[in-house]
Amino acid sequence: MIKSTFFVLRLAAAWLLAIFIFGALWSELPLLGRLEWPIVLGGMLVMALVVAGAISHLGRVRLVAGRIDKATLANRQRRQVEIPLEAGEAFDLVDAAIRELPGVEQVESARDSLQVRAKVERPRTYGEHPLGRWNPLLWFGIPRNQISATVTPGHDSGSVTLICEPESPAWSDWFLVDDGTNFENAEAITRAITRRVAAHRRGERAAAAQTETEKELTVAKLSLLHAQVEPHFLYNTLASAQLLTRSDPARADEMLGHLIQYLRHSLPRTEEETSTLGAELERAIAYLEILKIRMGPRLSVQVDVPENLRDTPLPPMMLQTLVENAIKHGLEPRTSGGTVWIRARLTDGVVAVTVADDGDGFNTRTSGTGIGLKNVRERLRLVYAGNASLSVIANFPTGVAATISVPPTDRMEPAHV
Known part of the structure; x- marks a missing residue:
């Protein structure tokens, strides 16, 4: 009172x-x-x-x-609003909030200086004023308000200084009133900023949930892959071992030994989240040794992986996928077979693991669906958060070379892959 x-x-x-x-x-x-x-x-x-x-x-x-x-x-309203977004995003949000106001006009925004200015027509809250222009409370003033907003950059945030005032000099406040319109404008812009920040946060949570869902799906696929050995490979290996027991027991025993080694590395081990280049190399060599017994002189294998790189963290089954691609799509279709090379090098802080062959190369008849390589790329993206890559190029003079580039240390997200 x-x-x-x-x-x-x-x-x-x-x-x-x-x-x-x-x-x-x-x-x-x-x-x-x-x-x-x-x-x-x-x-x-x-x-x-x-x-x-x-x-x-x-x-x-x-x-x-x-x-x-x-x-x-007060006819002149000031608000200080902290927006938990980068200054550029905060500016875009404030600019959009001001442009939403009813009656807004002459909006001028300067993104480089992070400033927005606008004129707002003052609403006729109670229709025409008594006596019209002869009403003394309308003298000296123009029936418009103005808005000024400035974003001050901070550390991963933007601080907004918002000013809503009449389009008339400050001395006129002793004689004129704004019927609370500038208070309404300041509150409306603040509410719009709050709503847009909440919508931005919901979008971020939805994107994070989508990423988490994709990651869980990848983990589920890998678990399924890890829990099963390709049936055709297993059946063919056991059938070959059975035949060799009659004609060449020593080679049959050798094949079964490699199969045991392969299965030991292929069955899931829940106590480990990631594997190493050395462990994956042992699995790949066991797989190739079995195929060497089955394919005979048609298959040659060359391995060049330094001991100091064998402890490099590597998601399980990734190297195996590249080796299987080289056999299935490169060498098996050729009557003369060929060679598979497995090589690892540390260059410029990156471990590059290459699987190459001198088979048919990018032959549409034997190139497959590409799902295996697509899964490898997706797993690298999820596991290493952009710090790893897969490149597939033509080998010279024939064949394909696939290279996985990963950090030499364990720079991976804590995903169960």
């Missing part, structure tokens, strides 16, 4: 002082200065309209803000 009374008295006192000054000037006029009744009547009418307008302003501010205090009664 005290705030309301003081506000009305302050506005009335300002207009009363203006009327006294006008009356003093009037009294100096020749002839007209002798007539006092126009000044008295006009002054009483102006004061009545000023008090009525001030009370109307108080009622509207209480309706809009729910309270009456110095902050809500």
